[in-house]
Amino acid sequence: MIAQRFPELVRELQRVVGHDGVLAAQSELVVYECDGYVIDKNSPDVVVFPRTTEHVAQIVRLCNEHDVPFLPRGAGTSLAGGCLPVGGGVMIVLTRMKEILEIHLHDRYAVVQPGVVNIHLTQKLKGSGYHYAPDPSSQGACTIGGNFATNSGGPHTLKYGVTVNHVLGVEAVLADGSVVQFGGPAEDYPGLDLPGVLVGSEGTLAIATRLWVRLTRDPQGYRTLLAVFDSVDDATNAISEVIAAGIVPAALEMMDQGILVALEEAFHFGFPLDAEAILLIEVDGLEAGLDAQRDEIIELCQRSGAREVRRAETAAERQKLWKARKQAFGAVGRLSPSYCTQDGVVPRTKLPHMLRRIAEIGSRHDVRVVNVFHAGDGNLHPILLFDERDQAQVRRVLEASEEILDECIACGGSVTGEHGIGVEKLDFMPRLFAAEDLAAMDRLRIAFNPDGRLSPHKMLPTAGACSIEQSSPQRRAAL
Amino acid sequence: MMELAARLPLRDTIAPAQQGELVVAVQRAFAEETPVYPIGGGTSLDFGLPAADEGIALQLSGLDRVIDYPARDMTITVEAGMTMTRLAETLAAEGQRLPVDVPDPDRATLGGVIATNTSGPRRYGQGTMRDYVIGISAVDGRGVLFKGGGRVVKNVAGYDFCKLLTGSLGTLGIISQVTLKVRPVPRASRLLATPVNGWNEGRQRLEALASGAARPVAIEWLIGPAWSDDPALVSAAEGTCGRLVVGLEGTVDEVDWMEQELNRHWDELGAAAWSTIVDDAAPALWRRLTDFPANPDAPLVVKANVAPSYTTSYLQRLQIIDPDCSVQAHAGSGIIVCRFSPTPPAQGYEQIFPLGLVPEATMGQGSVVVLGGRVTRELPPPAIWGKPTTAWKWMTRVKQQFDPKNLLNRGRFVYEH
Numbered sequence: 075m076i077a078q079r080f081p082e083l084v085r086e087l088q089r090v091v092g093h094d095g096v097l098a099a100q101s102e103l104v105v106y107e108c109d110g111y112v113i114d115k116n117s118p119d120v121v122v123f124p125r126t127t128e129h130v131a132q133i134v135r136l137c138n139e140h141d142v143p144f145l146p147r148g149a150g151t152s153l154a155g156g157c158l159p160v161g162g163g164v165m166i167v168l169t170r171m172k173e174i175l176e177i178h179l180h181d182r183y184a185v186v187q188p189g190v191v192n193i194h195l196t197q198k199l200k201g202s203g204y205h206y207a208p209d210p211s212s213q214g215a216c217t218i219g220g221n222f223a224t225n226s227g228g229p230h231t232l233k234y235g236v237t238v239n240h241v242l243g244v245e246a247v248l249a250d251g252s253v254v255q256f257g258g259p260a261e262d263y264p265g266l267d268l269p270g271v272l273v274g275s276e277g278t279l280a281i282a283t284r285l286w287v288r289l290t291r292d293p294q295g296y297r298t299l300l301a302v303f304d305s306v307d308d309a310t311n312a313i314s315e316v317i318a319a320g321i322v323p324a325a326l327e328m329m330d331q332g333i334l335v336a337l338e339e340a341f342h343f344g345f346p347l348d349a350e351a352i353l354l355i356e357v358d359g360l361e362a363g364l365d366a367q368r369d370e371i372i373e374l375c376q377r378s379g380a381r382e383v384r385r386a387e388t389a390a391e392r393q394k395l396w397k398a399r400k401q402a403f404g405a406v407g408r409l410s411p412s413y414c415t416q417d418g419v420v421p422r423t424k425l426p427h428m429l430r431r432i433a434e435i436g437s438r439h440d441v442r443v444v445n446v447f448h449a450g451d452g453n454l455h456p457i458l459l460f461d462e463r464d465q466a467q468v469r470r471v472l473e474a475s476e477e478i479l480d481e482c483i484a485c486g487g488s489v490t491g492e493h494g495i496g497v498e499k500l501d502f503m504p505r506l507f508a509a510e511d512l513a514a515m516d517r518l519r520i521a522f523n524p525d526g527r528l529s530p531h532k533m534l535p536t537a538g539a540c541s542i543e544q545s546s547p548q549r550r551a552a553l
Numbered sequence: 554m555m556e557l558a559a560r561l562p563l564r565d566t567i568a569p570a571q572q573g574e575l576v577v578a579v580q581r582a583f584a585e586e587t588p589v590y591p592i593g594g595g596t597s598l599d600f601g602l603p604a605a606d607e608g609i610a611l612q613l614s615g616l617d618r619v620i621d622y623p624a625r626d627m628t629i630t631v632e633a634g635m636t637m638t639r640l641a642e643t644l645a646a647e648g649q650r651l652p653v654d655v656p657d658p659d660r661a662t663l664g665g666v667i668a669t670n671t672s673g674p675r676r677y678g679q680g681t682m683r684d685y686v687i688g689i690s691a692v693d694g695r696g697v698l699f700k701g702g703g704r705v706v707k708n709v710a711g712y713d714f715c716k717l718l719t720g721s722l723g724t725l726g727i728i729s730q731v732t733l734k735v736r737p738v739p740r741a742s743r744l745l746a747t748p749v750n751g752w753n754e755g756r757q758r759l760e761a762l763a764s765g766a767a768r769p770v771a772i773e774w775l776i777g778p779a780w781s782d783d784p785a786l787v788s789a790a791e792g793t794c795g796r797l798v799v800g801l802e803g804t805v806d807e808v809d810w811m812e813q814e815l816n817r818h819w820d821e822l823g824a825a826a827w828s829t830i831v832d833d834a835a836p837a838l839w840r841r842l843t844d845f846p847a848n849p850d851a852p853l854v855v856k857a858n859v860a861p862s863y864t865t866s867y868l869q870r871l872q873i874i875d876p877d878c879s880v881q882a883h884a885g886s887g888i889i890v891c892r893f894s895p896t897p898p899a900q901g902y903e904q905i906f907p908l909g910l911v912p913e914a915t916m917g918q919g920s921v922v923v924l925g926g927r928v929t930r931e932l933p934p935p936a937i938w939g940k941p942t943t944a945w946k947w948m949t950r951v952k953q954q955f956d957p958k959n960l961l962n963r964g965r966f967v968y969e970h
């Protein structure tokens with residue numbers, strides 16, 4: 075039994091949220107030692123479950139009084155280690171703040187608590203003619219507070235924009251315990267766009283306790299296509315052609331042969347196993363425009379060498395295609411005992427080059443790589459397969475991952491399109507940004523979080539002093 | 554630049570031709586503690602409070618190069634002094650556009666548009682600058698060049714300086730270079746107008762538009778003398794509460810279908826049919842819908858932001874304050890721009906804020922700011938920027954980090970010092 079480091083703080087926290095709102099025993103804390111990024115692990119000293127904004131504010135003030143670091147957590151599906159309690163401290167888990175507080179269809183917004191699970195809002199809106207557009211593949215588990223903090227994307231964010239395009243306002247508890255509202259139900263409040271700044275700040279600037287999110291009209295109709303290609307190059311070329319033709323698909327996803335084989339084995343969707351790549355393309359909007367767009371896409375795919383373009387003729391067929399896409403990661407488990415997903419981005423026209431490079435890097439390091447990703451955004455998710463019990467394989471996977479991300483940077487891209495920097499990609503920040511850029515980011519952090527007690531050692535290489543061993547990407551959880 | 558000197562307390566004007574020269578100029582100003590007023594096209598210098606102290610102008614229109622335009626990626630990187638017209642021409646050559654409406658685009662520069670977060674009618678369907686800026690470079694108040702974002706359309710590495718600088722009024726950094734996400738030019742575009750008779754009818758029609766099957770890119774409610782005799786609108790009857798104008802964009806089939814659908818819907822509501830603005834007149838009307846807030850002759854121009862369903866109530870209040878005012882509401886977004894008539898209000902300009910404009914905006918969960926006009930300089934700061942909120946304290950903290958000597962556009966925004 076490890077002794078509690080902060081017994082007095084635990085008692086005070088219990089007074090704030092009640093005994094059932096505080097975990098302090100080691101056996102209970104291990105559950106919180108990591109999120110979807112499992113390489114670095116560290117238990118918090120205390121886990122606390124607030125139910126109100128005032129609870130969060132009081133917890134933060136107590137942490138400051140005791141000089142103990144603290145950090146927010148939603149569902150813990152982060153793939154970048156955003157929830158790792160570096161140096162221990164108090165973890166503030168927001169899952170009990172899970173009310174959908176208001177829905178205003180005419181004003182196109184909803185007010186939610188941060189612990190609302192993404193899909194619950196969509197379910198609640200079903201039949202209203204509106205939905206919440208950001209749809210990360212983890213939407214059945216992840217929270218809107220976590221989406222806010224990581225600026226999450228999803229397949230349909232190609233057309234509709236990522237989380238930041240759908241957050242109007244936020245009530246937050248800041249690092250000093252003050253409660254402040256930034257933005258709100260209207261657009262264009264005077265002064266700085268601080269809601270925009272706080273989205274994607276990975277829990278290092280503020281803890282969201284209430285969010286005003288934009289609701290989006292449901293499209294009148296969809297056309298969903300599956301284009302089958304004999305070569306990856308032809309498929310990536312088709313992507314370029316579609317985008318360049320001025321079509322903005324609602325979603326444009328790619329799966330390569332490795333993924334197709336795994337999906338077929340698992341679910342028997344009837345994909346051709348000899349195809350090198352397939353594209354899942356969806357356009358949505360007014361019925362009046364959809365057939366024409368669909369036909370144009372079919373023609374562009376055929377001109378790029380598609381062997382076959384299948385259409386989803388019914389809602390059930392459409393759902394089946396999306397199910398295949400969403401289950402792709404689950405199927406990867408059949409290919410190898412462990413895998414690690416990367417989140418690089420390149421300009422869309424660099425996709426052919428980048429996919430060739432990924433294949434080449436994989437084979438040089440003797441690592442099998444399969445791809446399923448948001449092709450329309452140029453957001454790659456190469457999945458590196460390995461067995462984590464084999465140290466040599468682990469090392470090769472780490473080296474290959476690093477080379478892939480470096481290549482994304484060399485192509486003018488980024489090392490993360492939606493998963494975040496967290497602790498995982500800290501090493502890449504100085505490769506993406508100059509020292510002056512990082513210093514400016516640090517100044518922004520200091521404006522909100524001057525003592526650095528709020529989620530230290532995240533996002534910025536300079537965000538804290540205590541050193542944890544930096545490890546490279548290697549995780550099982552995936553896109 | 555005579556005009557400039559009259560509007561800003563200037564000691565000198567520097568016009569850098571390279572981003573490096575911009576850095577050197579700000580570094581020198583920092584060493585000498587000289588306030589710096591960045592100037593793009595000089596179109597929005599009346600927005601905000603008057604400059605506080607004498608300083609130097611940094612004229613940025615020399616920074617106007619295209620750095621990279623990979624059209625097939627639908628992104629463009631340009632220097633921030635480029636005028637909006639040149640940007641639009643560059644994009645149009647590839648069938649693309651930045652769908653943000655900007656007054657006076659021959660003079661307005663991209664950096665100025667981002668700093669003031671300018672927008673127009675299309676914001677309802679297309680969003681605002683914050684939805685398009687994906688990479689940004691700026692020079693802070695110490696003369697340090699820093700950047701955020703990048704050149705790809707999806708990117709969450711680091712804090713989002715694109716959002717921080719959009720709407721920052723040049724008070725945190727002088728924007729020097731920008732990467733934008735751009736959109737294809739729609740194949741068809743059309744404007745339709747319909748009369749509004751009575752406030753209740755207006756409110757109902759707005760709800761019908763917001764939830765109807767057609768998806769307009771713009772929903773405008775136009776009231777007052779500025780619109781009564783508009784040459785493009787004369788064919789469309791004016792109601793007792795002005796007219797609604799919608800903008801439709803998309804493929805030809807989509808636009809045709811939306812027009813039919815709107816007429817079908819209005820018929821069902823027992824409303825007068827929509828008149829289609831003839832193609833020849835439409836571009837000029839788009840232009841006037843875009844330029845409306847920038848009118849230099851009005852004594853006072855204000856902009857309110859409220860929850861969209863509160864638009865009608867706010868318009869009613871404006872009519873009470875000044876029955877002859879001219880109003881444009883981006884009604885789908887709850888953004889209302891009002892140009893006051895030449896007749897001063899009985900209680901005086903200063904009083905209409907605490908007695909009408911501000912409380913009404915608060916009721917609508919929003920606020921009101923002054924965009925310009927002759928009497929602006931006589932108004933106290935609370936009128937210009939509206940009621941302070943607790944958020945302002947944190948804006949000030951950010952300002953202090955990026956511009957510790959308070960040199961950049963000193964005094965234009967009400968930071969607490």
Ligand SMILES: Cc1cc2nc3c(=O)[nH]c(=O)nc-3n(C[C@H](O)[C@H](O)[C@H](O)COP(=O)(O)OP(=O)(O)OC[C@H]3O[C@@H](n4cnc5c(N)ncnc54)[C@H](O)[C@@H]3O)c2cc1C
Nearest residue numbers: 148149150151152156211217219220223227277282492553
């Ligand atoms: C199978 C799977 C699929 C995924 N698919 C996608 C995808 O398609 N797109 C995508 O973008 N991501 C995806 N992710 C990543 C992850 O789901 C998202 O980052 C998600 O937004 C995290 O939400 P969460 O509630 O789990 O947050 P957590 O993991 O609990 O937290 C994430 C970060 O947010 C901070 N945080 C949490 N709540 C708050 C709050 N209220 N205020 C301030 N900071 C807070 C935490 O400190 C942490 O830094 C996927 C993950 C998995 C496991």
